[in-house]
Amino acid sequence: MIAVIDYGMGNLRSVSRALERVGGKIKVTSDREIIENADSLVLPGVGAFSQAMENLDSLDLCSLIRQKIEEGIAFLGICLGLQLLFTESEEGKCAGLDIIPGKVKKFSFKEPLKVPHMGWNAVKKVMSSKCKVMEGIPDGSYFYFAHSYYVEPQDEIAVLTRTEYGLKFTSAICQGNIVGVQFHPEKSADMGLKLLRNFIEHR
């Protein structure tokens, strides 16, 4: 069973339906016991980093998520759910779960590029990565993004894909049992569903 963690940060319906569409058995939950017994975790979320950490904290889920990840559970973070894995964010100068060393930074451009970075953009694989979640997805496929902050891992080895928007930012990470994507696979039509299917099949 996949626990889709509900911590009050945005609508989880699309993520849940998309996971079900590709064969996932899911429970949308904030219940510690259900999360404890899940075989995979999905942490979705849109909105403010600081609010998200507050919510996770008040649900007493921070240490549980850390613990499950340490134990090796298959984990997928989407958008804000990716960013929360990092050490800290510029958004509200807030500490994150600190599972992946690195920072979450705000897009800041001199050139006339719009923020949020909103829409479909090409996702380029980092060839050294052996992560299976991108398997069968052609390099440079387009995925749907909607965000103003991006992650900067300290360690290059965690980078799975990069995307160009003013700079080449990390659009997906993979480290052991942890996968995190900045884009929304649940909103990225066929390629998004393919990624979710890969996550379910290779976990």
Place this chain on the structure above:
Amino acid sequence: MLAKRIIPCLDVKDGRVVKGIHFLNLRDAGDPVEIAAHYSREGADEVVFLDITATIESRPIILEVVKRTAEEVFIPLTVGGGISAVEDIKQLLASGADKVSINTAAVKNPGLIRESSKKFGSQCTVVAIDAKLQKTGLSSDICHLTSDGKWEVYIDSGRTPTGLDALKWAKEVESLGAGEILLTSMDADGTKAGYDLELTKRVSESVDIPVIASGGAGNLEHLYQVLSEGKADAVLAASIFHYGEYTIKEAREYLRSKGIIARN
């Protein structure tokens, strides 16, 4: 690089699509869910539902449509029409909409934009602006007006002028936390003679958030013009797709052939 978006828009009344849709192979050509799924298969980048009934009694109907759409369609869905309070937004998002588009209520209560973006995020708070060229002075001489035109914001489906300048209003909604502007030229809407390039360009250049151009699409060149000259980030169109004049795929291929970055 970020692709320009092609967004078909459906007018929905009492849970049914209003304008005739002329596709083959649809079981029910009046069902917004089926049509949204069709557009998604064709490669639309997003879909917009505009609920034109939008009375209190009709709310449950559109919520049901949104729920069914979220089961089937895995591209972003924006819903507009009749949103007047945070509770409306909450319900739409909980039903599976990814963004809501606020028009009249944003003018009447700008605090709603701030509240929505704080509570649900800028990325799901779209402000729709209906703009019309103000005919000041020698109003019979239309040609002169476009060069130093000023556009006024209208609300209540274009019935009520507000006295707001469209460019200033666009900046204000950005500062209040809107993540996107859906800009409709009332002058161009329904003409099929092309988007209002000057209006779109002026608005797009005056804000840092994406601008979706709407109103006036009659052929694929119009899409190209407003994405290049008009500096729009996305194009909204209805009839050219609904009546089967062009497919989304044809539009994408045309834009790519003209050097516009569109999804492959």
